[in-house]
Every structure is written in structure tokens, then in C-alpha cells.
Amino acid sequence: MRVSSQQLEAFITRALVAAGISGAESKSIAELMARADLNGADGHGVFRLPQYVRRIKGGAVNLKPDIRVEREAPGMALIDGDNGMGHLVMRFATEKAIEKAKSAGVAWVGVKWSNHAGPASLYASMPIAHDMIGLYLAVGNANHLPAWGGIDMLLSTNPIAVGVPAGAEPPIVLDMATTVAAYGKVKTAAQRGEAMPEGWMIDREGRPLTDPRRADEGFLLPIGGYKGYGLALVFGLLAGTLNGAAMGRDVVDFNHDDTTPTNTGHAIVAISLAAFGDVADFKRRVDELVRDIRASKRLPGVDAIRLPGEQSHAKHEERMRLGIPLPDPLLKSLNQLAAGLGIAGL
Amino acid sequence: MRVSSQQLEAFITRALVAAGISGAESKSIAELMARADLNGADGHGVFRLPQYVRRIKGGAVNLKPDIRVEREAPGMALIDGDNGMGHLVMRFATEKAIEKAKSAGVAWVGVKWSNHAGPASLYASMPIAHDMIGLYLAVGNANHLPAWGGIDMLLSTNPIAVGVPAGAEPPIVLDMATTVAAYGKVKTAAQRGEAMPEGWMIDREGRPLTDPRRADEGFLLPIGGYKGYGLALVFGLLAGTLNGAAMGRDVVDFNHDDTTPTNTGHAIVAISLAAFGDVADFKRRVDELVRDIRASKRLPGVDAIRLPGEQSHAKHEERMRLGIPLPDPLLKSLNQLAAGLGIAGL
Numbered sequence: 019m020r021v022s023s024q025q026l027e028a029f030i031t032r033a034l035v036a037a038g039i040s041g042a043e044s045k046s047i048a049e050l051m052a053r054a055d056l057n058g059a060d061g062h063g064v065f066r067l068p069q070y071v072r073r074i075k076g077g078a079v080n081l082k083p084d085i086r087v088e089r090e091a092p093g094m095a096l097i098d099g100d101n102g103m104g105h106l107v108m109r110f111a112t113e114k115a116i117e118k119a120k121s122a123g124v125a126w127v128g129v130k131w132s133n134h135a136g137p138a139s140l141y142a143s144m145p146i147a148h149d150m151i152g153l154y155l156a157v158g159n160a161n162h163l164p165a166w167g168g169i170d171m172l173l174s175t176n177p178i179a180v181g182v183p184a185g186a187e188p189p190i191v192l193d194m195a196t197t198v199a200a201y202g203k204v205k206t207a208a209q210r211g212e213a214m215p216e217g218w219m220i221d222r223e224g225r226p227l228t229d230p231r232r233a234d235e236g237f238l239l240p241i242g243g244y245k246g247y248g249l250a251l252v253f254g255l256l257a258g259t260l261n262g263a264a265m266g267r268d269v270v271d272f273n274h275d276d277t278t279p280t281n282t283g284h285a286i287v288a289i290s291l292a293a294f295g296d297v298a299d300f301k302r303r304v305d306e307l308v309r310d311i312r313a314s315k316r317l318p319g320v321d322a323i324r325l326p327g328e329q330s331h332a333k334h335e336e337r338m339r340l341g342i343p344l345p346d347p348l349l350k351s352l353n354q355l356a357a358g359l360g361i362a363g364l
Numbered sequence: 365m366r367v368s369s370q371q372l373e374a375f376i377t378r379a380l381v382a383a384g385i386s387g388a389e390s391k392s393i394a395e396l397m398a399r400a401d402l403n404g405a406d407g408h409g410v411f412r413l414p415q416y417v418r419r420i421k422g423g424a425v426n427l428k429p430d431i432r433v434e435r436e437a438p439g440m441a442l443i444d445g446d447n448g449m450g451h452l453v454m455r456f457a458t459e460k461a462i463e464k465a466k467s468a469g470v471a472w473v474g475v476k477w478s479n480h481a482g483p484a485s486l487y488a489s490m491p492i493a494h495d496m497i498g499l500y501l502a503v504g505n506a507n508h509l510p511a512w513g514g515i516d517m518l519l520s521t522n523p524i525a526v527g528v529p530a531g532a533e534p535p536i537v538l539d540m541a542t543t544v545a546a547y548g549k550v551k552t553a554a555q556r557g558e559a560m561p562e563g564w565m566i567d568r569e570g571r572p573l574t575d576p577r578r579a580d581e582g583f584l585l586p587i588g589g590y591k592g593y594g595l596a597l598v599f600g601l602l603a604g605t606l607n608g609a610a611m612g613r614d615v616v617d618f619n620h621d622d623t624t625p626t627n628t629g630h631a632i633v634a635i636s637l638a639a640f641g642d643v644a645d646f647k648r649r650v651d652e653l654v655r656d657i658r659a660s661k662r663l664p665g666v667d668a669i670r671l672p673g674e675q676s677h678a679k680h681e682e683r684m685r686l687g688i689p690l691p692d693p694l695l696k697s698l699n700q701l702a703a704g705l706g707i708a709g710l
Contacts, residue, residue, distance in 0.1 A: 089639065089640065089641070090469075091467070091468055091469030091470075091636075091639050092438035092439055092467065092468040092469065093438055093439030093440075093464070093465070093468030093469050093470040093471055093472075094439075094468070094469035094470040094635075094639050094640070096639075096640050096641070118439070119439070121437070121438065122437055122438040122439030122440070122468065123435075123436075123437030123438065123439050123440035123472075124437075124439040124440040124470075124471075124472040125439055125470075126439075126469075126470035126472075126633075126635065128640055151601075151602065151606065153602075164660060165657040165660055165669050166669070166670075167662055167663055167666035167668070167669045167670075168657070168660035168661060168662055168663065168666070168669045169660065169661045169662065169663055170656075170660040170661050172653075172656055172657055172660060178595075180598040180601075180602070182598065182601050190597070190598065190601070192594040192595070192597070192598050194588075194591045194594060194595075198588060222663075223663070223664055224663045224664055224665070241587045241588025241591050241592065242540075242544060242587025242588055242592065244670075245540045245587050246587065246588065248538040248540060248672040249524075249538070249540075251536070251538070251657075251671075251672065252526040252528065252536065252538050252672070255497075255526075255528050255536070255650070255653075256497065256499075256526070256635075259646065259649050259650060259653065260497065260635070260637070260640050260646065261640060261641075262640075262641055265649075265653060266652070266653045266656055266657075267656055287472075289440075289472065289602075289606070290437075291606070293435060293437050293440050293442075294435065294440070294442050294474055294606050294607060294608075295435070295442070295607075295608055300605065300606065303605050303611075304601070304605060306612070307518075307601075307605065307611060307612045310516075310518055310612055310613055311511040311514070311518055311597075311612075314510060314511055314514035314515065314516040314518060315514060315515045315516050316513055316514055316515065317513055317514070317515055317568075317569070317570045318569055318570055319570070320513035320514070322513070323511050323512070323513045323514045324512075324513075324590075325597075326594040326597065326598070
């Protein structure tokens with residue numbers, strides 16, 4: 019079954035209003051969640067709604083947050099999200115970064131007391147419409163990664179996303195975890211009864227772990243070994259520790275906890291192209307680079323060379339036209355949620 | 365043989381003065397190059413001196429650059445390095461970023477028309493003494509990396525470095541290429557007649573390439589497959605394209621060219637801890653995290669868990685005490701260089 023993004027947005031809004039969030043704020047969150055589904059970020063859109071509602075009902079999230087600028091200087095701001103829904107906090111923070119970058123050229127906005135905010139690409143992409151590059155970092159909401167050589171899970175899959183405007187070509191949008199596989203992929207493999215490839219996880223003895231039902235007995239592997247560990251660590255320091263948000267042992271596993279605020283930390287940087295030079299010239303050079311890469315000679319068996327964000331862009335076009343596919347188990351869980359909230363289902 | 369950093373610095377200064385650079389600027393470059401050797405960045409310190417002198421003599425580098433701020437806003441600056449030695453340009457840029465971050469909280473400084481500037485960690489570490497985090501990105505000076513699935517080498521090993529102040533613990537300093545192995549490691553393996561492990565390089569058919577003497581027939585692999593390709597690409601867009609510096613097909617291979625300016629691009633960001641909160645509290649939390657990580661339970665066979673920069677810090681302590689080791693082939697090449705320049709050798 020497929021639904022239009024409007025239908026999906028209306029459904030999410032109904033659910034959030036029924037859970038106690040104001041109409042305007044519910045609509046703002048729903049718009050971002052449906053956008054995630056439109057863009058193909060299936061594990062970070064409406065899929066998360068039952069969990070969000072569970073945590074709202076558990077008292078883990080503030081329904082009437084006073085999201086505010088706690089500190090500010092010309093090139094930065096620190097946002098206190100007051101434990102509001104992450105989408106509201108990050109929309110506020112990204113708009114602040116864009117506004118400040120108009121005069122400052124570049125603005126770095128740190129965030130504390132936020133919550134899970136959906137896919138990183140949502141926020142890294144927002145500055146693009148303002149002829150700005152967006153750079154986003156976050157502390158993930160569950161530690162699945164030890165330090166390199168260790169087995170205590172002190173780090174999350176701390177992601178980075180970068181959105182870069184192009185001219186005639188679609189923008190370049192990188193959105194990646196610092197682990198080989200995001201934890202959502204492990205969950206999906208478990209649901210489907212599939213084995214994981216070697217390289218995704220190891221167990222506490224260092225042996226490859228390929229049975230996703232045994233995921234609790236092991237942990238994710240970072241990209242490039244100690245390099246990915248280093249990236250997860252410094253992205254966490256920048257998005258978490260710097261802002262007074264949770265990092266390391268203070269990270270709350272929001273998959274197994276419906277009552278504790280996560281104090282999620284993020285960072286969003288807006289970089290104005292106009293501050294650095296001619297905007298049209300920049301976009302022309304990005305287009306050239308994209309075309310050089312796409313026209314590159316290929317390894318045997320490779321059908322096409324893709325740019326970061328290209329597949330997401332194609333999904334967006336397709337889903338705008340045909341609607342967003344909802345697999346049966348997801349549809350069922352959403353309609354169960356609707357019944358529990360006393361609202362119309364999908 | 366070991367030399368003190370003072371001896372090494374004096375030698376590099378003599379060589380650069382003999383090559384035509386002013387005394388004060390030669391000393392400034394030599395101090396940074398010797399610091400790289402002190403920190404254990406053996407492939408990025410005095411090892412590069414013969415190549416630098418060759419390119420100076422070939423007219424590829426401007427001996428009397430007018431390094432200047434071309435554009436400026438409260439949160440950023442764009443530096444035109446006027447094709448000066450990379451160390452001079454990056455010292456100027458980093459000092460500018462630190463100065464601006466004192467009032468702006470965060471300052472992002474882009475650089476164009478620079479040259480190879482030694483290890484990334486040199487510049488990411490400079491803000492630490494000012495209670496700031498340093499974040500550095502650069503476009504490498506030779507393309508050894510294709511887009512994922514391609515064989516045209518359109519990307520370099522574009523590195524990232526992040527320096528984070530701690531309290532009683534040494535600072536955290538991550539410095540890494542976005543490829544599994546830096547190209548210098550391939551060269552070292554070739555010199556020593558050793559095979560490379562699978563995973564460093566592949567050939568144009570996609571087969572593992574383990575003979576470093578055949579390196580020209582293949583290319584480096586990015587960390588995490590398409591993820592490392594994505595990182596190399598966006599770091600290059602931020603350090604190169606944004607600043608009007610070389611990127612993609614415009615990158616000059618400075619290993620095989622002594623006459624063409626490279627228009628090397630870098631970015632350095634200085635982030636003031638005081639803008640975000642209490643500095644002592646930040647450092648205490650970094651110390652706690654470092655100790656949690658170090659005390660983590662370990663995988664079988666692992667003797668210690670290390671923080672990024674820890675081994676470099678230990679080398680610095682050792683080399684301050686015992687001097688910097690110079691392997692025979694390096695010493696020989698430096699004394700040949702000295703003879704050619706008519707200066708005293710080591």
C-alpha cells in the first residue's frame with residue numbers, strides 16, 4: 019500500500035495532537051517526518067512514530083518546551099531544546115544557523131536537551147535553498163559501538179551529514195553513520211530473518227557476528243577500523259560534550275527506555291556560498307565535478323557511479339508521483355497506534 | 365642517528381634560505397616541519413624537504429607571497445595564499461581563525477592558492493592552547509582515489525583532523541585520511557620490499573593489489589566503501605571548491621610535477637569553548653570520557669585502548685628527550701640536498 023505525503027503528514031499530525039502536542043507543532047514535526055519518508059529514509063520517518071508516542075506517554079519528552087537561545091556570539095549559538103521533540107528543536111536550530119550565516123558568513127549552532135530528530139540529511143539539506151552548505155553532526159540515541167579494541171559500548175553511530183548546492187544537477191547530500199552498518203539495518207535483517215554480512219558486527223570475543231537475532235551479544239564495527247572509532251568520538255565531542263549534551267556513558271538507550279530524557283546533542287553549521295565567492299560560479303563547478311564523476315570509467319560489473327544523495331533524490335521523485343510505500347507490518351503497527359490513540363487510521 | 369628538534373629546525377631553515385625564502389619565513393616553516401617530526405608524522409616532516417626544494421627550484425611556489433584576507437565576515441574569512449609555502453599560509457589562516465573565534469565564538473577560515481602544509485594535525489592542534497577546538501580539512505595534492513565504482517582517479521585522500529582540549533589528560537587529536545591507507549604507507553612498503561595487506565588498494569579490474577611496486581596500476585580504497593568516497597568528496601568540496609581551490613580533475617599531482625602551482629585548498633575552524641559554556645567543566649568531562657574509554661574492557665589480545673593522538677603524544681615526549689630518529693636513506697637524501705644547496709649537512 020502507498021499513501022501520499024499529505025495523507026501521511028495528516029496522520030502523523032493527528033497522532034501527535036492526540037498524544038498531547040499542540041496542533042502547529044504537531045504539523046511541523048509531521049512535515050519533517052513525512053519528508054524523511056519521501057526521501058527514502060525509511061528507518062527514520064513514520065517508522066519511528068510508535069516509539070515517539072511511547073516515550074511521550076512515558077513522560078520522557080517535554081510537550082510544551084521553551085526552545086531558546088542560551089548563548090550567542092556572531093559566529094555561533096547554543097540552543098537549549100528544553101527536552102522538546104527533536105524535530106522542533108532542530109528546525110529551530112537550523113533556522114537560527116541560516117539566519118546568522120546571512121550576516122556572519124558561517125554560523126555554527128550547537129544543541130543540547132534535544133531528542134531523536136529523524137535523518138541527519140533533513141537538517142543538512144535545509145540551508146541548500148538559501149545557497150548555503152549545511153553540515154550536521156549528532157550523538158546517536160543508543161551506544162552500539164565500543165572504542166577500538168574495547169567491548170564497553172561507550173559510543174553511538176554518531177552520524178555526519180553534509181548538503182551542498184549544485185546548479186542544474188541535484189544537490190550533493192551525504193548522510194552516513196560512522197559504523198559500517200547503521201543499527202536500523204541490523205533490526206531490518208532480524209525482521210526479515212536474513213543473515214548479516216561479515217564486517218557489520220563482531221561478538222565480545224572478536225568473532226564475526228552474522229545472526230542479527232544475536233545482536234545483543236555483540237556490537238557494530240566502525241568504518242575503517244580505528245578511523246571510524248575516531249570519527250564517532252570527535253563527532254560526539256562536537257555535537258554532545260561541547261554543548262553540554264549526553265556523550266559516552268551518559269547516553270540513554272531510547273529503544274529500551276520510555277521515561278528518561280535523552281539530552282540529545284546536535285550541531286548544525288550553515289556556510290553561505292556568497293561569503294566565499296560568486297554563487298553561480300560555485301554551482302557551475304559543482305555541476306562539472308558531478309558530471310566528471312558520473313562519466314568516470316567504471317570497474318567491471320558496475321552499472322552506474324552515483325553521487326551521495328542521488329538515490330534519495332530519485333526516491334523523492336518517485337514517491338511524490340506514486341506515494342510512499344508502507345510495508346504491511348508497518349501499516350499494521352501504525353493502525354494499532356491509531357486505535358490506541360482513538361484517531362482515524364491510514 | 366637521532367637529531368634534536370633544534371638541530372633539525374636549524375638545518376631546514378638553512379636549506380629554505382638557500383632555496384630563496386626569507387630568514388624569518390624559513391624559520392617559521394622549519395619550526396612547523398620539525399614539530400611534525402617530533403610528533404611522529406614521519407611522512408610529513410623533513411622527509412618532504414627535498415620535494416619542497418625541487419618544487420621551489422622548478423618555480424612552482426611563490427617565494428615572496430602576499431598572503432592576505434580576500435573576504436571576511438564575522439564568522440569566516442577566505443585567505444588567498446598567493447601560492448606561498450603551505451606552512452606559512454596555514455599558520456596565517458589558523459591564527460586568523462583563532463583571533464576571529466575570540467569574538468565570534470566560532471570562525472571558519474577557507475584557504476586557496478596554498479601548497480602542501482605537512483600533517484593536518486599541526487593546524488587542528490593550534491587552537492588547543494587557546495582553549496578552542498580545531499577542525500581542519502584539506503584537498504590532498506595527488507588524486508589516488510576514484511569515485512565508488514569508478515576507476516578515474518578524481519579524488520585525493522582528503523584528510524580531516526580535529527584537536528580537542530582536555531584537562532589533565534593529553535588533548536584528543538584525530539588526524540586521518542579518508543582512505544584505508546595513506547599513499548605514504550604504500551611508498552614506505554615499496555621502499556621496504558614488503559607486500560601490502562588486502563584492502564589497501566585494488567587494480568583497474570577490481571582485484572586486490574598487494575604489490576606496492578605495482579601501485580601505479582591501481583588505486584587506494586576509501587574507508588567504509590562508498591562512505592569514505594562520500595567523505596573524501598564533501599571534505600574536498602568544503603576545503604577546495606568552496607574556496608576556489610583545486611578539486612577533482614584540477615588537482616595537480618605534486619609528486620610528478622615541479623613547475624605547476626597546486627592551488628591547494630584547506631579549511632580551518634576554531635571553536636571557542638568559552639562561547640559554549642564553562643571551560644573547566646568541558647575539560648573535566650573530556651577527561652572523564654578519556655578515562656572511561658581507556659578503562660574499557662578489552663577484546664582478547666588487545667593490550668591497551670588508545671585515544672586519537674595518544675601515540676603521537678608519546679612520540680613527542682620520547683623525541684623531545686632522545687631526539688628525532690633519521691633513518692639512513694633519509695639522512696643520505698638530506699645530506700645530498702645540503703651538498704646541492706651548498707649548506708652544512710646534518
